[in-house]
Amino acid sequence: MKINRFIFAPMAVFACLTIHAETLPAPQTTGGMPLMQAMAERKSIREYDLSKPVTKQELSNMLWAAWGITHDGKHTIATAMNRQELSLYVITERNISRYNPEDNSLTVVNTGDFRELAGRQDFAKAAPVNIALVVDTAKQERLEFQAYTAGAASQNIYLYCASAGLKSVVRAMFNHDALPEALKLGPNEKILFVQTVAH
Ligand SMILES: Cc1cc2nc3c(=O)[nH]c(=O)nc-3n(C[C@H](O)[C@H](O)[C@H](O)COP(=O)(O)O)c2cc1C
Secondary structure (H helix, E strand, O other): OHHHHHHHHHHHHHHHHOOOEEEOOOOOOOOOOOHHHHHHHOOOOOOOOOOOOOOHHHHHHHHHHHHOEEEOOEEOOOOHHHOOOEEEEEEOOOEEEEEEOOOOEEEEEEEOOOHHHHOOOHHHHHOOEEEEEEEEOOOOOOHHHHHHHHHHHHHHHHHHHHHHOOEEEEEOOOOOOOHHHHOOOOOOEEEEEEEEEEO
16 A cells, blocks of 8 residues: 555655646638638627637637748748747636647636736636737847737737637736736846637
8 A cells, every 4th residue: 555655645645636638629821711801801800709609719710810820930921030939828717728729729817817918908808718919029029020020920810810700809907916926927027918719
C-alpha cells in the first residue's frame, strides 16, 4: 500500500500541473462571404444573442483569420521585420487559453470565469468569447508596429465575423491592471486590445 501511495501521489500532482491543451477543428480557409461584401458589412456591434454559443469551428476559423500560419511560417497578417510579436488569448466563461497557430490548438493558462476583467462594459462581461490581442515588446519594441500588428489581426476578426454572421467589437476598455495577471503574461508582454465576439 505504501509503495502505491508513493507511485500514485506524484502522478496525481503531475496530472494537475500538466498544461492542458485542446486541439481545435481544422480552420475552414476557403469560401465565406465575398471579401468586398464582408468589408461593406464590417461594423462594431455591442448587442448579442447570448442563447447561441460561438462554436469551436467558428473559433478556429476566427483565430486562423487573425493569426493563422499561411506561408513560410508566416501569418495571415504582416508584421514589421517579420517579428511575429502577436499572441492571442481566448477568454471564455470556463477559462483563458492561448492560441497556438503552429498546431491550431489552445493551451489553457488559467481556469475560471475572468470575463469581468475583459471589459468595463456590461456586454463584454456576458459575451461567450473575448480575444485579448497581446504583443511581446521584446520582439517588437516600436509601439506603432505593435499597434499595426494588433490592428491588422483585429480587422481580420471583424471581417471573419461579418462573413460568418457573428458580431464583434474591438475594445481598449478592459481591466488594464488585473487582466495581464489573469493571462499570466510575462514581463515583456502587453495587452493592446480585447475583442468581443458573439452571435
Ligand atoms: C483602438 C480602438 C479602441 C476601441 N475601444 C472601444 C471600447 O473600449 N469600447 C467600445 O465599445 N468600442 C471601442 N471601439 C470601437 C469604436 O467605438 C468603433 O470602431 C467606432 O465607433 C466606429 O464604429 P464601427 O467599428 O462600427 O465602424 C474601439 C475601436 C478602436 C479602433
